[in-house]
Amino acid sequence: MSRFAYVNGRYRPQRDACVNIEDRGYQFADGIYEVIHIHDGRFVDTDLHLARLARSLREIAIPAPMDDASLLVVLREVVRRNRVHEGIVYMQITRGVARRDHAFPKSVPPSLVVTARHGHPFPRDIASWAGIAITVPDIRWGRCDIKTINLLPNCLAKQRAREAGAYEAILIDRSGHITEGASTTVWAVDANGILRTRHLDDYILPGCTRAALTALLRDSAIPFEERGLTEAEFRDAREVFLTSATSFVKPIVAVDGVPIANGLPGPITTRLFTLFTRHADGVAHNAAPRLASATGIG
């Protein structure tokens, strides 16, 4: 089946869809993106993703190409044309097309590209969804909170993971703390049984899945702290898992070849896997909108 893309006002067969070679996304990675999971034909955590998209645009002073309602129409149309029921919708906004010059061009409209693609069905069996990870140094820049298309360090890290047969590369910063995965949020249950993920600041992306899960955690009795782990604490963890729009809640059962605890998904990871599955299935569908501002995303 041929795929369709939206490019600057037109829906095109994807093989014919193209952008100008002087688009600043192509020249400078001067743009931002979002990935929204489509489950059972619905977008998951749409409001969180649109709030983060708006924030990313604001932070690098790119005007929004259209309002949220219009963008949603485009997203839905791309998904409809591609007949995606389980998968992702991808949107990318760049500063637009201009003669190559580092400083911002004046009065240039931003470029918007939207694609959608089929993905693996939502995992139902936690054991078969478990994966392994490696650790690599975090060599990224100082504004990882912005979801820019400038992903070269993330790609280098992910490639190292693939070559090691691992699902994810977990990044360790210069101070010896875990930041996040190449394309995921990292969580761990520490040696004291406390669920932890790093606090939000300029050095990690405020994950939408993280925000949704944090809200779900409020009604659980699971002890939780937004406090990063040192490498030593991380290697001592009882449980490790990742979250993202495409990883959901993904148990990590070994890091750098060393099993985490008994090498099986742990009890807290299993509870959160179930909670998030219910959320994605729509049981807690109304939790997301009121979260955007409370979670560092909006």
Ligand code: PDD
């Ligand atoms: N990645 N950290 C990084 C560096 C990411 O790239 C992502 C998402 C996340 C998790 O964010 P969220 O829960 O909102 O998906 C954390 C997407 C899926 C990607 O680049 O394809």
